[in-house]
Amino acid sequence: SWMVALSQGLGITMVILMGVWLNTYMGGFAWDGSGKEFNLHPLCMICGMVFLYGEAALVYRVFRQTEKLKAKIIHASLLLLAFIAIVVGLVAVFQFHHKMHITNMYSLHSWFGMITVLLFCLQFLLGFLSFLLPGARPSIRSFYLPLHQFFGGGILTLAVISVISGINEKLFFKYKGTGYSKLPASAVIANVCGLVTIGFVLTILYI
Amino acid sequence: SWMVALSQGLGITMVILMGVWLNTYMGGFAWDGSGKEFNLHPLCMICGMVFLYGEAALVYRVFRQTEKLKAKIIHASLLLLAFIAIVVGLVAVFQFHHKMHITNMYSLHSWFGMITVLLFCLQFLLGFLSFLLPGARPSIRSFYLPLHQFFGGGILTLAVISVISGINEKLFFKYKGTGYSKLPASAVIANVCGLVTIGFVLTILYI
Numbered sequence A, B: 001s002w003m004v005a006l007s008q009g010l011g012i013t014m015v016i017l018m019g020v021w022l023n024t025y026m027g028g029f030a031w032d033g034s035g036k037e038f039n040l041h042p043l044c045m046i047c048g049m050v051f052l053y054g055e056a057a058l059v060y061r062v063f064r065q066t067e068k069l070k071a072k073i074i075h076a077s078l079l080l081l082a083f084i085a086i087v088v089g090l091v092a093v094f095q096f097h098h099k100m101h102i103t104n105m106y107s108l109h110s111w112f113g114m115i116t117v118l119l120f121c122l123q124f125l126l127g128f129l130s131f132l133l134p135g136a137r138p139s140i141r142s143f144y145l146p147l148h149q150f151f152g153g154g155i156l157t158l159a160v161i162s163v164i165s166g167i168n169e170k171l172f173f174k175y176k177g178t179g180y181s182k183l184p185a186s187a188v189i190a191n192v193c194g195l196v197t198i199g200f201v202l203t204i205l206y207i
């Protein structure tokens, strides 16, 4: 349907805007503990925790004719990829903080972010145990399914909160004093990326 | 039910934490264009856009035996109070920016905040026209009701995004450099207020 097309357009735009912002305006990427390594944090988080996650949430609704087991394997594989991106994104910011001698886990952004990631891991484990392992009893599956769906949407919402607060604080860091308020191109791109992100998530939750 | 009790506990804790944070650690309140006037912004936004809004959303679900027209009037009155708080909260931050010669509407927080408030106003207008005016046709009511409910939850979610990004950026403003990362009492209180806020909203959306 056109809603699915819209979601895909928004999702790709979101990832491209984030990539262009970090690559062209924020110094690009590297794995050296510097600000370039930090840049992998927002990129990996938006790819894993929003884009791949959102695609995985769509699988059952878009491929309705597909065999159930096949759909499950696609769902779980996309989320496994998401998990890998998330781990890389977290290692990047923790290594950056370590090298710069900055304390970990102080900001409200990082608290929300960590809660989001922990709930994601729990959902992954429970989803795997209940739906993919052949041994799980049907009664467990039907008890857990509505919870899995409710938390599926909830975790995605928490991920948006993390993304928006993250972009917002990074722009305040980068443009100290009144720099952000002059809205240079870089700030506009990142702000628009934030708006596109909520658009993507809204279409996913709606479909 | 105990969920309603929990939501009330979280809601009151949220407002108290915000009040204590602003009053005891951020300089208190005044109406003079200074940082003390700014402090009315977070307080009014959390009272109007989250607490009163959340209470209004509960009305139909908690007072099920109440006459429908009575419930509608309570719902609409709470949202009118919310609207007044929101206007005061916005005037406070715009006057503060004017006095300090800071540009308006540059941050991602302010963009999300403004979208939230505009959608709130639209919802208020449409809700009033469709449900309270005696003239509205039943076909219009039944068409608009599911939309009103979907946007009701959506606007509350946008409000949380605005609150979390707002608390987060204010703490980075206040504790320049590495001050925030030392987690002084004020920062812990504000961070916890952010967590309690999402707790309040989750219980409201769940009930």
Ligand code: HEM
Pocket: A041, A042, A043, A045, A046, A049, A093, A094, A097, A103, A104, A105, A106, A107, A108, A109, A110, A111, A112, A113, A114, A116, A117, A158, A159, A160, A162, A163, A164, A165, A166, A167, A168, A169, A170
């Ligand atoms: C779902 C998405 C995200 C999650 C789960 C997340 C999670 C985290 C976590 C757990 C930390 C703490 C790292 C430490 O203390 O060593 C952190 C730090 C940080 N993140 Fe994110 N993040 C996300 C997205 C973003 C985005 C899109 C940006 C935008 C640039 C960003 C910017 C930052 C910054 C600047 C820090 C360091 C300062 C601080 O601790 O707040 N984050 N993030």
Ligand code: HEM
Pocket: A053, A056, A057, A058, A060, A061, A072, A073, A075, A076, A079, A120, A121, A123, A124, A125, A127, A128, A129, A131, A132, A145, A148, A149, A151, A152, A153, A155
């Ligand atoms: C972090 C890991 C996971 C997340 C975030 C996640 C997320 C989601 C979301 C958002 C939905 C809702 C889709 C909808 O309502 O249409 C969903 C449904 C589902 N997920 Fe997962 N999931 C995870 C892991 C798994 C795993 C490992 C499995 C095992 C195959 C699984 C099996 C299912 C099933 C069977 C559904 C229900 C589809 C239906 O509506 O019939 N999930 N998941």
Ligand code: HEM
Pocket: B041, B042, B043, B045, B046, B049, B093, B094, B097, B103, B104, B105, B106, B107, B108, B109, B110, B111, B112, B113, B114, B116, B117, B158, B159, B160, B162, B163, B164, B165, B166, B167, B168, B169, B170
């Ligand atoms: C639903 C809740 C909220 C909404 C709708 C909202 C909306 C806004 C808007 C529209 C502005 C722009 C004002 C201007 O440019 O003159 C603004 C600024 C600001 N708000 Fe909020 N706000 C909310 C909650 C909060 C909270 C809880 C805080 C916490 C302290 C906060 C902190 C700030 C700060 C520091 C600014 C000035 C810097 C900036 O423009 O980002 N806000 N807010």
Ligand code: HEM
Pocket: B053, B056, B057, B058, B060, B061, B072, B073, B075, B076, B079, B120, B121, B123, B124, B125, B126, B127, B128, B129, B131, B132, B145, B148, B149, B151, B152, B153, B155
């Ligand atoms: C900014 C203004 C408004 C907001 C944010 C708002 C929000 C909400 C929310 C969140 C719900 C969902 C409650 C639920 O699902 O149980 C709701 C339901 C409703 N609202 Fe509003 N509302 C607004 C204005 C109005 C006005 C002015 C009226 C006129 C009386 C109205 C009438 C209703 C009705 C009839 C329902 C449906 C209750 C049901 O589930 O049967 N709303 N509103």
Ligand SMILES: O=C1O[C@H]([C@@H](O)CO)C(O)=C1O
Pocket: A177, B038, B100, B102, B170, B173
């Ligand atoms: O609370 C605030 O702090 C900044 C600025 O005054 C700090 O430099 C700003 O725009 C606010 O609204």
